[in-house]
Amino acid sequence: MNTKNRLRLFKAISIGLALLAIVMLELLLRAFHYGHDLRLFIEAPADNRYLVLNPDASKKYFLNQRIATTGNSELFKKEKDKNTCRIFVLGESTTIGYPYYHNGAFHRWLQYRLMHSFPDRDFEIINLSLTAVNSFTVLGFAREVVRYQPDAVLIYTGHNEFYGSLGVGSTERIAGNPRLVNLVLALREYKIMQLLTNTYEKILSRTAGPEATAGKARMELMVAAQQIPYGSTLYKRGIAQFQANMDATLQLLDKKGIPVFVSNLVSNEKDLKPFISLGPDSAQAPAFQKTYTAALQALENKDSAAAFTGFQQAEKLYNGYAATHYYLGRLLLAKGDAVTARQELSTARDLDALRFRAPAALNNIIPQLCSKYRNAHLVNAKAAFEQLSADHIIGNELLLEHVHPNLQGYAVLSDAFYNSMQQAGFFPKDSMNLAQLLRAMPITRVDSLAGAYRIANLKRSWPFTTVPVKDTLAVNTEEERLAYGLAFQHTYWPAVMDTLYNYYAGKADWAGAAAVVGTLVLEHPADAPLYERAANLYGKLNDFNNAAFYFRKAFALAPTFEMARTLFVLYLKMDQPLAAMPYLDYAMQHNDRGLNLAPVKQLTAEIIQLQQTTTPEALNPVVNKYRQMGNNEGAASYLEKLLKTDPGNKQALLLLGEVRNRR
Numbered sequence: 001m002n003t004k005n006r007l008r009l010f011k012a013i014s015i016g017l018a019l020l021a022i023v024m025l026e027l028l029l030r031a032f033h034y035g036h037d038l039r040l041f042i043e044a045p046a047d048n049r050y051l052v053l054n055p056d057a058s059k060k061y062f063l064n065q066r067i068a069t070t071g072n073s074e075l076f077k078k079e080k081d082k083n084t085c086r087i088f089v090l091g092e093s094t095t096i097g098y099p100y101y102h103n104g105a106f107h108r109w110l111q112y113r114l115m116h117s118f119p120d121r122d123f124e125i126i127n128l129s130l131t132a133v134n135s136f137t138v139l140g141f142a143r144e145v146v147r148y149q150p151d152a153v154l155i156y157t158g159h160n161e162f163y164g165s166l167g168v169g170s171t172e173r174i175a176g177n178p179r180l181v182n183l184v185l186a187l188r189e190y191k192i193m194q195l196l197t198n199t200y201e202k203i204l205s206r207t208a209g210p211e212a213t214a215g216k217a218r219m220e221l222m223v224a225a226q227q228i229p230y231g232s233t234l235y236k237r238g239i240a241q242f243q244a245n246m247d248a249t250l251q252l253l254d255k256k257g258i259p260v261f262v263s264n265l266v267s268n269e270k271d272l273k274p275f276i277s278l279g280p281d282s283a284q285a286p287a288f289q290k291t292y293t294a295a296l297q298a299l300e301n302k303d304s305a306a307a308f309t310g311f312q313q314a315e316k317l318y319n320g321y322a323a324t325h326y327y328l329g330r331l332l333l334a335k336g337d338a339v340t341a342r343q344e345l346s347t348a349r350d351l352d353a354l355r356f357r358a359p360a361a362l363n364n365i366i367p368q369l370c371s372k373y374r375n376a377h378l379v380n381a382k383a384a385f386e387q388l389s390a391d392h393i394i395g396n397e398l399l400l401e402h403v404h405p406n407l408q409g410y411a412v413l414s415d416a417f418y419n420s421m422q423q424a425g426f427f428p429k430d431s432m433n434l435a436q437l438l439r440a441m442p443i444t445r446v447d448s449l450a451g452a453y454r455i456a457n458l459k460r461s462w463p464f465t466t467v468p469v470k471d472t473l474a475v476n477t478e479e480e481r482l483a484y485g486l487a488f489q490h491t492y493w494p495a496v497m498d499t500l501y502n503y504y505a506g507k508a509d510w511a512g513a514a515a516v517v518g519t520l521v522l523e524h525p526a527d528a529p530l531y532e533r534a535a536n537l538y539g540k541l542n543d544f545n546n547a548a549f550y551f552r553k554a555f556a557l558a559p560t561f562e563m564a565r566t567l568f569v570l571y572l573k574m575d576q577p578l579a580a581m582p583y584l585d586y587a588m589q590h591n592d593r594g595l596n597l598a599p600v601k602q603l604t605a606e607i608i609q610l611q612q613t614t615t616p617e618a619l620n621p622v623v624n625k626y627r628q629m630g631n632n633e634g635a636a637s638y639l640e641k642l643l644k645t646d647p648g649n650k651q652a653l654l655l656l657g658e659v660r661n662r663r
Contacts, residue, residue, distance in 0.1 A: 022192065029191035035198070038189060040128070040144040043078075050075040050526070051148075058130050060188050061137050061165050063172050063197065067221060069131045071096060075526060076124040080149045084122040085114075088145045090138045091156040092164060095129035098404050099454035102493065103443045103519050106405075107154070109414035111522055113437055117430035119549060122556075123525075132222055134164030135245035136178075140185060142249045146256045152426060153253055154417055156263045156381070158362045159403045161242045162228060162355040168237040169225035169355065178244040219356070220462045227353040229278055230320070239361050246369055254373040261420050263379035263413070264366050267357040267403045269345040270333070270395030274322035274352035275463045285318040292324060304331060322351035338391040345393060354463055356402050377424050381416040388412060400455045401464070407448060411438050442518025446500055449483030457487070478503055510540045521550070528557035544574050555583070561590045568600075572629065575637035577607045603629055611638075623655050627662075635659045 029035065036056040044050035055070045062068035080086055089095060089107045097105025111125045128141050138157050145153065165172040166181055174181050187193045228234045253260045280288055295310025308331045315324050329344035350359045363382065370378040386392040398409035405413060415434045421427055453473055458464065460471070475484045482500055485491040497516055504512035514537040521530050535550035548570045555563045564587040571580035581604060588597050603625045610622045626635035639656040643649060
């Protein structure tokens with residue numbers, strides 16, 4: 001063997017030994033369970049029939065493991081039932097429902113609407129969103145959810161593209177190339193990469209010291225580049241990153257034949273001044289600053305005409321200053337020119353150098369990508385928000401600050417998703433509209449207050465203010481005390497809901513108690529006792545429709561003779577004999593009490609037959625048969641429904657008065 005061949009052999013052996021050492025180290029780390037399990041789902045600790053989002057799954061996407069965020073714990077079955085519609089939700093803080101979470105999130109509004117509109121179907125809506133992430137996480141999670149039989153995937157993302165973890169302007173960035181970042185993310189599945197990451201983090205924390213992060217909120221901790229000028233290299237990288245990741249996500253779902261519904265983005269344009277406006281240098285536009293300052297002074301002096309002229313002159317001198325366009329937009333609104341104002345306010349948002357609001361470029365990309373793939377559908381949330389906003393420009397009516405909706409806004413977002421899914425043929429037309437949803441949705445006052453407290457606290461810090469502001473939140477009532485503890489993590493949500501329920505029950509406030517349990521039902525949709533508790537509370541409120549609904553859901557999860565008996569009695573009281581019959585049949589088949597239910601079934605069958613006609617001759621027999629059962633409520637309900645279609649029916653009016661007197 002000559003010297004050249006020996007050298008090649010030596011190099012090959014050296015490389016082989018190095019690779020062997022790496023493999024051995026990886027195997028050793030796995031054997032000792034080093035690092036984190038980064039699978040998206042793990043077995044639910046309380047019930048091995050279910051899967052749940054792995055709380056460590058997010059650690060793959062954060063270089064600094066200490067600020068990695070966690071998401072919801074929403075269970076779904078390992079083995080999907082035939083009658084189940086399974087929907088996964090992907091996104092960021094808006095998508096998870098900040099600052100309300102739980103029933104404030106748009107997917108819970110959607111869940112409530114679907115379960116009430118289509119009670120015979122089961123819905124698993126699993127929200128996998130995290131705060132402080134962006135399209136890298138959406139793509140990574142999408143690659144895993146395709147293995148879990150989704151019927152649809154819903155996506156709302158984009159506002160965190162620059163500063164979310166791995167974003168081009170984030171402290172958590174790796175590189176500007178999406179392909180390289182995704183390669184690194186794939187490598188982080190290996191324990192060796194976790195070892196290197198942890199070592200790097202320890203070295204960095206010792207170098208930086210605790211003062212680097214002291215007193216800073218997560219928003220500030222995530223921002224490395226506070227100024228990303230419009231059209232700059234970093235700006236273009238952020239746009240390209242979003243397009244590449246979303247294209248890959250939609251392509252993946254399209255190949256698997258999975259319908260995906262992607263929403264465009266909403267942000268506060270009308271009522272939020274740009275965070276950072278970048279001005280020209282003195283040589284480029286020497287008169288700009290003086291002209292702008294004079295216009296601002298005129299505005300403060302309430303001289304709108306002079307301010308408008310001044311801002312116009314400043315804009316002509318330099319058109320890249322975000323605040324100039326914002327003030328022009330506000331003044332144009334005051335003059336009644338909403339069309340031009342909308343253009344100015346949109347420009348102001350795009351020029352804002354602190355990129356916490358997605359620029360218009362992202363909203364242009366989303367429909368382009370949706371049109372590219374057969375299974376992708378655009379959700380036009382922006383149009384829905386504009387429709388309900390003054391002058392059709394999104395502001396404080398539906399948003400809390402820069403991008404997060406208030407409770408009505410989250411309902412509107414859910415409605416936009418529902419309408420898009422319905423138009424795609426995913427659901428038939430339902431009987432619940434947005435106004436009805438807003439009235440019916442169970443959201444506790446504590447959850448609403450906790451959201452308000454979180455937002456108030458957010459606005460006391462950067463970037464909303466640079467001057468420390470004292471906490472002036474009012475905490476007087478029991479609900480306010482519980483909300484304050486929840487908002488500032490002095491206690492946990494389950495304990496708060498338990499205390500709140502007992503508080504309402506102690507006051508015999510059954511409506512408040514029912515709202516709490518309705519909230520818990522959406523949090524734990526597979527918990528039969530919760531449905532039963534909700535049903536009993538609605539029974540106390542004489543709300544038989546809701547009582548029957550919740551008993552029906554409890555029965556579907558855990559059928560019993562007593563519940564079947566309760567259900568057929570309820571449906572007969574509501575004059576719904578057809579709905580009562582299946583539960584009557586079940587009760588007869590599982591009659592461990594030995595009750596004689598045959599006469600009840602016979603009378604029910606006769607009532608069903610008699611109700612095929614609404615002639616006066618049919619009134620007395622139906623009413624009499626209900627009364628034979630001892631069901632004066634059913635007789636009254638039947639007559640009330642009849643009078644809605646025939647208000648002048650004297651015989652029905654006479655019988656109704658008679659039946660009511662005997663109830």
